[in-house]
Amino acid sequence: MTDDPATLWHATAAALPAYPSLSGPAEADLLVIGGGFSGLSTALHAAEAGLSVILLEAHRIAWGATGRNAGFVVPNFAKVDPDAIRAKLGTKAETLITMAAGSGDLVFDLIRRHAIACEAQQVGWIQPSHSEAAFAKAQDRVRQWSALARPVHLLNAAEVTALTGVNGWRGGWIDRSGGVLNPVGFARGLARAANAAGVRIHDSSPVTGLHRHGTDWQAITPNGKITARRVVMATNAYVGDLWPRLARSFFPLQVFQVATAPLPLSVRSRLLPEGQCVSDSRRNLFTFRFDAQNRLISGGMHILSLGAKARVPAAIHRRMARFLQLPDLPPLAYQWSGMAAVMPDFLPRVVELAPGLIAGFACNGRGIALSTAMGQQLADWANGTPAEALALPLNPANPIPLHALSRLAPNALLPLNIIRDGLESR
Numbered sequence: 466m467t468d469d470p471a472t473l474w475h476a477t478a479a480a481l482p483a484y485p486s487l488s489g490p491a492e493a494d495l496l497v498i499g500g501g502f503s504g505l506s507t508a509l510h511a512a513e514a515g516l517s518v519i520l521l522e523a524h525r526i527a528w529g530a531t532g533r534n535a536g537f538v539v540p541n542f543a544k545v546d547p548d549a550i551r552a553k554l555g556t557k558a559e560t561l562i563t564m565a566a567g568s569g570d571l572v573f574d575l576i577r578r579h580a581i582a583c584e585a586q587q588v589g590w591i592q593p594s595h596s597e598a599a600f601a602k603a604q605d606r607v608r609q610w611s612a613l614a615r616p617v618h619l620l621n622a623a624e625v626t627a628l629t630g631v632n633g634w635r636g637g638w639i640d641r642s643g644g645v646l647n648p649v650g651f652a653r654g655l656a657r658a659a660n661a662a663g664v665r666i667h668d669s670s671p672v673t674g675l676h677r678h679g680t681d682w683q684a685i686t687p688n689g690k691i692t693a694r695r696v697v698m699a700t701n702a703y704v705g706d707l708w709p710r711l712a713r714s715f716f717p718l719q720v721f722q723v724a725t726a727p728l729p730l731s732v733r734s735r736l737l738p739e740g741q742c743v744s745d746s747r748r749n750l751f752t753f754r755f756d757a758q759n760r761l762i763s764g765g766m767h768i769l770s771l772g773a774k775a776r777v778p779a780a781i782h783r784r785m786a787r788f789l790q791l792p793d794l795p796p797l798a799y800q801w802s803g804m805a806a807v808m809p810d811f812l813p814r815v816v817e818l819a820p821g822l823i824a825g826f827a828c829n830g831r832g833i834a835l836s837t838a839m840g841q842q843l844a845d846w847a848n849g850t851p852a853e854a855l856a857l858p859l860n861p862a863n864p865i866p867l868h869a870l871s872r873l874a875p876n877a878l879l880p881l882n883i884i885r886d887g888l889e890s891r
């Protein structure tokens with residue numbers, strides 16, 4: 466049995482007993498590979514639609530990015546908005562935009578419907594603007610998302626300070642359908658709900674081979690084998706060697722997260738009095754939120770992977786102390802990292818790898834809301850909807866050119882981005 470990663474979320478979420486590893490042969494309408502938000506949402510929605518479903522997870526539920534993120538529920542795309550998506554995707558755009566627009570509500574509705582205890586609060590996500598140009602962009606973002614009747618509002622500098630407790634941003638915007646949760650608690654709750662709907666879940670069951678078997682698919686694990694009519698690969702950045710072409714069709718990005726020891730109430734009450742999460746407009750974005758025990762949480766990336774585990778969490782701690790004017794910030798109590806899947810155009814994808822085999826991936830740091838919504842779409846596919854009719858863009862599974870080199874771009878460009886952020890925010 467693989468251990469859970471040592472994150473704040475695994476340590477504090479309601480426990481979930483391990484599911485047995487797969488032993489022997491089994492059959493299902495749908496096999497889901499991966500026990501993160503994408504796989505769990507797919508499995509739950511497919512079972513609710515009447516399919517027999519088996520979910521195989523190599524480690525334990527929420528072992529991947531699902532258990533290692535910051536718990537920000539953000540119902541939009543990183544860096545792209547409806548107008549740009551319409552220009553890129555034409556008639557396909559509207560369903561994708563609608564899916565994203567409703568994704569925060571979907572998460573909090575699932576939490577209510579299945580009574581999932583995960584410290585969830587639909588209090589909003591705030592994006593403060595670090596510069597005049599970023600504030601102009603915030604105005605445009607508000608225009609575009611409010612045209613879709615989303616609960617979004619422009620914030621002037623004083624309003625951002627009142628909501629965050631921090632001075633210095635030019636303004637910003639808020640989407641009140643976003644919010645915060647304990648991601649492991651949410652994932653474990655989805656697993657319980659899926660299990661109750663009839664999904665057979667197996668932990669410690671890595672799929673080591675996937676083969677065509679007549680018109681079905683056969684998946685091999687160390688001690689068992691599944692025959693299924695359809696297969697959803699929900700492995701995201703952790704796909705490994707299972708399907709090498711898929712592994713080369715996105716950028717895998719290591720992201721670090723930290724959580725301090727709890728802050729004293731006197732300090733806590735000055736920051737984020739309404740409990741939102743914040744990711745600002747910098748290219749090297751500054752993020753923060755609290756958990757239910759007043760621990761301060763933030764994240765960041767490395768420029769150089771060598772020694773990053775020792776270096777980056779301390780750098781994030783120093784940045785929090787400086788940005789939030791907290792010279793006596795308590796020490797870090799938790800630090801961890803995870804792999805996200807990123808596309809150059811910041812849009813998620815589905816790829817039909819072969820007839821009856823599909824993968825959904827690359828929610829670009831928006832996976833709590835978007836992967837959960839993508840799971841609904843993948844369940845529709847398992848139930849007969851053609852891949853072309855899904856809300857997500859269909860990728861031809863072409864590997865990104867020069868992947869071994871180009872995958873380093875997001876880290877290699879970080880120093881330049883930090884300089885540009887600094888110049889713009891003067």
Ligand SMILES: Cc1cc2nc3c(=O)[nH]c(=O)nc-3n(C[C@H](O)[C@H](O)[C@H](O)COP(=O)(O)OP(=O)(O)OC[C@H]3O[C@@H](n4cnc5c(N)ncnc54)[C@H](O)[C@@H]3O)c2cc1C
Pocket residue numbers: 498499500501502503504521522523524525526527528529530531532533534535536537538539670671672673699700701702703704705707719720721722764802803804805806826828829830831832833834835836
């Ligand atoms: C540090 C960090 C911070 C982030 N912060 C946020 C945030 O605040 N808000 C937000 O919305 N998004 C955030 N994201 C992104 C978000 O976490 C992901 O988009 C989302 O969790 C992806 O879910 P998933 O189910 O697609 O993949 P994962 O959660 O990565 O799950 C994939 C699973 O597949 C399993 N698997 C792989 N291969 C096999 C196999 N052969 N057999 C069986 N199982 C297999 C893995 O063990 C893993 O559990 C963050 C990501 C990171 C890394």
